[in-house]
Amino acid sequence: MVEKNDSCPICKKAGDKVKNTTVEHMVCDELVENVKSEDYYLCMDEECDVVYYNSDLDSVFKKRDVKVPIWFKKDAEPKYVCYCNEVTEEQVISAVVKDNAENMKDIVRLTGAMKNGQCEIKNPSGKCCHSVVQSAIDKGLQFKNKKN
Numbered sequence: 001m002v003e004k005n006d007s008c009p010i011c012k013k014a015g016d017k018v019k020n021t022t023v024e025h026m027v028c029d030e031l032v033e034n035v036k037s038e039d040y041y042l043c044m045d046e047e048c049d050v051v052y053y054n055s056d057l058d059s060v061f062k063k064r065d066v067k068v069p070i071w072f073k074k075d076a077e078p079k080y081v082c083y084c085n086e087v088t089e090e091q092v093i094s095a096v097v098k099d100n101a102e103n104m105k106d107i108v109r110l111t112g113a114m115k116n117g118q119c120e121i122k123n124p125s126g127k128c129c130h131s132v133v134q135s136a137i138d139k140g141l142q143f144k145n146k147k148n
């Protein structure tokens with residue numbers, strides 16, 4: 001059996017597996033028909049222009065081919081942490097710094113993040129945004145502790 005290739009065609013780094021359904025919902029409408037009926041990989045490299053690619057590397061989607069900014073890629077604007085409710089990293093940090101949010105529960109209440117989650121079709125990774133929201137909270141807390 002041939003080993004499945006999981007390396008990005010441009011940066012050569014290993015990507016994260018993403019379901020076909022997720023890719024179909026993320027690429028621009030006119031490109032949906034080009035999405036193959038197989039699972040893809042998401043390039044996790046911040047500098048790399050590639051977003052999705054398949055293991056045969058004959059189907060590649062770059063940043064401009066995708067409807068939303070990819071939060072961990074360079075120059076993502078806005079930087080969403082929760083795509084389902086369009087909550088940005090900035091909103092989460094501000095809720096921590098200005099509104100004294102301390103944990104996930106506070107953030108859900110203050111920003112509406114993670115409500116009615118449809119991460120499989122709304123998040124570019126197809127995964128729940130929980131850990132990304134958590135790291136934004138941690139960032140906010142760190143920032144706040146530094147200031148005090």
Ligand SMILES: [Zn+2]
Nearest residue numbers: 008011043048
């Ligand atoms: Zn790449």
